[in-house]
Amino acid sequence: MQIEKATVKTHEVVGGDYRELVLNAPRTAGSAVPGQFVHLRVPRLDGSVLRRPFSIYRARDGVISILYKTVGRGTEAMVAIGGGDTLDLIGPLGNGFPAELAGETPLLVAGGYGVAPLSFLASVMDVRGTIFIGGASARDILCVGDFESMGWTVRITTDDGSVGEQGLVTLALDRWLAEHPEAKPVLYACGPDGMLHAVGQRAVAAEHTAWLSMDKHMGCGVGACLACVQRIRGEDGSESWKRVCRDGPVFDAATVVWE
Amino acid sequence: MQIEKATVKTHEVVGGDYRELVLNAPRTAGSAVPGQFVHLRVPRLDGSVLRRPFSIYRARDGVISILYKTVGRGTEAMVAIGGGDTLDLIGPLGNGFPAELAGETPLLVAGGYGVAPLSFLASVMDVRGTIFIGGASARDILCVGDFESMGWTVRITTDDGSVGEQGLVTLALDRWLAEHPEAKPVLYACGPDGMLHAVGQRAVAAEHTAWLSMDKHMGCGVGACLACVQRIRGEDGSESWKRVCRDGPVFDAATVVWE
């Protein structure tokens, strides 16, 4: 973890409200593992006191990239980031997905920009598996090419059926699980809370391991402010708040306490 | 007075920390008189609630321009104003210099960006006179060409002697007054408080008319908030606060009460 001043390499629309921001950040790139994130100070966002967290999408050769969706003040201000900007980021942050990729076959489940860390994860895995990508409509389905080129099977669902199958991502996942009753998959999911909950429930019911990357509003990003907490059940069964930024963002689904 | 959305025509450095911003603002341009100002909302100055007042430097053919010096947060943010910006301004504001240009010969006295309204004034006057321009150093002496091309006599003073005579602008003014004991000049001054005070004192002592354009921190710019007040002596001798933005910015030196 360090503060790094990163220069902008490229910054492009990848479709709809999504953009990829590629940064020269050798120190972050050198140590990042999939599932970790950077805490970015958005330039020219005067009057703003908080950074914005983004998963690391790629990290290689001194360069990292993030894939972001414009959803509010901060991400909208990011659109203006240009070649001349030097961005102040803290990273890499968080635990990342467990390095030991246990289990027979990896199943990745992504919602929206949740594909970003999963694409990074897929790129470091020795085995190939299936990625389920869900979104509201065709515009929200990203990185399909990433996975295909790495030899992964891609299953797409959209709420409006504009691409892939119509329905929630769990529809496709459920079918896979039904079709492979003997499989011992390990699940890796990143996306909105509702999706994580649904994936986690299925995994816990079927006694599969599932790693969920949680998305909580953050203050410091380093574990100091206790803003980003998630209720987690300890080994002794007691519940306590864990910090998504430092103890997570990746948690074992079996330990997550849902409201 | 109106709110006008002005597009940027040009925006150029005119020397040192001074820039000229030229705006398409037909409604303001159509009614502005010398000594009036515009109240500008500085774009991208997030977290800022106040506009910034600037004298109208030129107004002709649907176009106005202002000449500004970068001195703080707002004026520094103005540097980034570019061709694509639409600026929100209120103008023209204030009383302006009196239209009736009484007296034998006009003497203009300018400090720093104070030349801006005086250049505009000179351009509408039928007679020619002398302009005294003072500044800290050569970089602060602006618009000399404006006046020369209109046939005015220009007297320059700088604190460091880097151009013109070394000393305060009042040095040159005093000499002029001494050399023309019989003259009945009318003075028009715009610049820092200290300069206005000195010019005002001389005029009052010599019983010359002097119009001073005051520079006070402003809130609303239209007379509503009572932030920009100047102590003024009324005809009956009683003193009261007048609003520089609405009752001024130009006041008769004989009525100004100095602290």
Next chain:
Amino acid sequence: MSKHVQPPSLVTTLAGIAMDNPVMVASGTFGYGPEYADLVDLNRLGAIVVKGICLEAWNGNNIPRMIEVRGGLINAIGLQGPGVDGFVETYMPFLRQFDTPVIVNIWGRDEAEYEEVAARFDDVDGIAGLELNISCPNVKEGGIAFGTDLTMASDLIGRVRKRTSLPLIPKLAPNVPQVGLFARAAEEAGADAISLINTLPAMVIDIETRRPVLANRVGGLSGPAIHPVAVKQVWEAAQAVSIPVIGMGGIETAADAIEFMIAGASAVAVGTANFTDPTTVVRVIDGMADYLVRHDMATVGELVGSICE
């Protein structure tokens, strides 16, 4: 699709004052009316609240009186004003031309003066109500001393109540730990409505000269910086009373105003944002109407106190 084919109604009656909409301008930020008349259609405003008036013409504080800070400004105007007679002669003929209710913000240097000022407006034609400023941080006499002491506030409001038949709207100070107590005291003392918040006492020191920037040293902070503090105070005050509450503090957008109404305000006032953008009031009114349509509300009253807890 909306159930209501009619455009939503913004009509508001507050303390007996009938207003086309609940969006007013805050005292001290809109002069006495004429100042903004070229820029804003005064007939669109819910009400005009004029700058604080006391008995005689009052000079206010020395300059500098205002300074911009991050997210707002600090003012220490010190209630400069023309006094009752000056105001009535100079500005009332102008204000009577409009359909917009005129609320006069009043203050006094002591209780007797407050009473006297209030009484003087009783027979002035065209005054819709009195806002009683007991919360100005910028004057030595009167002002905030009354608004931060429960007994003094209650006593003052009770006395003024006896001297005026106009709707009486005490304006509460924000810098108290339990604003609900002040709200209730105002109600019990006979107020018809309350308004809040006034500015927060604040200060800026120039580190080069080591002097306070404002001549008065201390001033009042207004603007977006204080908005969430204001929402909290309005929410607390509205829970404490059954008379209507006027919410203000940092409104720049319709959303800011709607937040106050959801918290319990029956009306709102736009202050500092008039300086930033004189069209704010009109934008807020229009944005509020749009919101009602989008949320399928027939009247703005449905919004008031609609917070889900």
Next chain:
Amino acid sequence: MSKHVQPPSLVTTLAGIAMDNPVMVASGTFGYGPEYADLVDLNRLGAIVVKGICLEAWNGNNIPRMIEVRGGLINAIGLQGPGVDGFVETYMPFLRQFDTPVIVNIWGRDEAEYEEVAARFDDVDGIAGLELNISCPNVKEGGIAFGTDLTMASDLIGRVRKRTSLPLIPKLAPNVPQVGLFARAAEEAGADAISLINTLPAMVIDIETRRPVLANRVGGLSGPAIHPVAVKQVWEAAQAVSIPVIGMGGIETAADAIEFMIAGASAVAVGTANFTDPTTVVRVIDGMADYLVRHDMATVGELVGSICE
């Protein structure tokens, strides 16, 4: 040219605590030390004030606990913490590695608990002082109720004073009309120093759902938005007492910190700005040294209370 060839001294002794410089980190914004240790050299800090600690491990509030607003943020963490034993076991071994004084911010659900917590730290090695949090807006029990009632504040401080030999620094609430009274009450009750301001009670409502954004509904506003309010409160408090004052609220730059010192603070604390830019504390320390050189001051003490009025 400077008279002083030596670099200026920032050394500060506050309530008997010897610090290399007067710039601390504010409670709750810097965790317990390790969180920022990769990013900030802890040995550079004037002091570390850790997150509020009570007797037993405490869960704090539900989420959401934080929201950004214009010019700041509102938090309602609700004092989640590991309790005295958890803190001492987990964090003190780490903290003892540094030369930087450790000040523990403590609170209790009632007076007895406050006393008990304070007493427990008396024989813990490596604790330089106790900051007594009587001003947290985010817990039902304890917290701000003590900090906004003079009698309760005075009584509580007096009781805790009897139970600890460590330097005792009550942290005052900002939302009172006359903070000088609280400052003086703290001094009379035996405080060695006071610190202020804590966050300002504030609230945000989501206008689409009409629900308060924070689970706790109300939270505390911090950041640049509150800076001028804090300067005013620190100035008033410093005039009221002869014990040292620690100023905080919205510090982002050395200039913000220097403003507090000119107003009368002997030390300052950086809070929210740690999140924005973890190098803030170091920038403030360096900027303060530069300022002293530029203004020909040999020691930072010359700055304290140097306001020209």
